Amino acid sequence: MTNKTLTSCLGDLDITDGTVFDACANTDEEFKLIKKNWRKKVLAEHPDKGGDPDKFRTTNASFEVLRDLYQQSKVKDGTYSSYLSESAKAEAAESDIDIDELFTKYSKNTNVPSWDFYEEAAEEDVPGYKVETARSGRAKCTVCKKNSGKVAIADSAAAEASTAIVATSTASRSSSRAKKSASSAVVKQNDTTVIGLGEVRVGSFDKMAGSYGRWHHLECWRVPKKVQNGLTDPSDEESCLRDLLSMEEVLLTGLAAMDEEDQMTFVRHVINSDHWAGNRKRKAGAASGPVKQKVPRSRPNQSRHQKLPRGERRSPLDLLPM
Ligand SMILES: [Zn+2]
Known part of the structure; x- marks a missing residue:
């Protein structure tokens, strides 16, 4: 048992005073601020830089607890600062999530990505990718769409070539074969861009x-x-x-x-x-x-x-x- 509370999770990220959230209009902004603090701490405490691995793990686990609450929209009263009020501190901030259990489990993750990873990964306010x-x-898939565009250009080029051939009444076997293969490629590509x-x-x-x-x-x-x-x-x-x-x-x-x-x-x-x-x-x-x-x-x-x-x-x- 760690007797972890949300107040102490915030404390692990050096957030001990609710006034730091004063400029935040909503939970999204509060979470961005939490993330900034976490990044600063995690870069300073990283074992690659001689930091204590236990302290590093605690900082990460506290951040992950706070993040879970954010993702599940379970931040009480829609504001993290409420966990820093005197009454919240006294009541150990009641919550329908078992903070202690959550923290204990997260702190068992012993994987330590490199310092460089944290430096780059947390640069942006908003995560760069969504799966x-x-x-x-x-x-439609951006890559497949681009590829099918290339085929379409090849196809219209082949069509132009064949018009020219008709005009001069010269049959060119290789051009018409190129055209055929290009247009059949378009049919196949269309099905797979979605x-x-x-x-x-x-x-x-x-x-x-x-x-x-x-x-x-x-x-x-x-x-x-x-x-x-x-x-x-x-x-x-x-x-x-x-x-x-x-x-x-x-x-x-x-x-x-x-x-x-x-x-x-x-x-x-x-x-x-x-x-x-x-x-x-x-x-x-x-x-x-x-x-x-x-x-x-x-x-x-x-x-x-x-x-x-x-x-x-x-x-x-x-x-x-x-
Ligand atoms: Zn694709």
């Missing part, structure tokens, strides 16, 4: 729009360097899931809300270095031709029927060693 199970089959209902998709935060867009099929998403840097052991799926869940609200969002099967689908994509952005092997391949034959994507249609009911989500806590 989710598509709830509609309407969004991200189907129930598929895992990844989007990035659009600062102008203030929302997530540029959706990708999971298979089309290159794992950014920032995410790669946070993986402490890419050979271990469970460890990797813990690392990715601890990036929630920092570098990515949405993973904690997904069901177990989709979480693991995401993990398996992320740990495969063939999918990493900046992978040299991949770059060499990409440079070899403008319109490449598309590798068929595996669609987990069959397994959809064996999925857990929607309500049965895996909490990040279930993954932590007891």
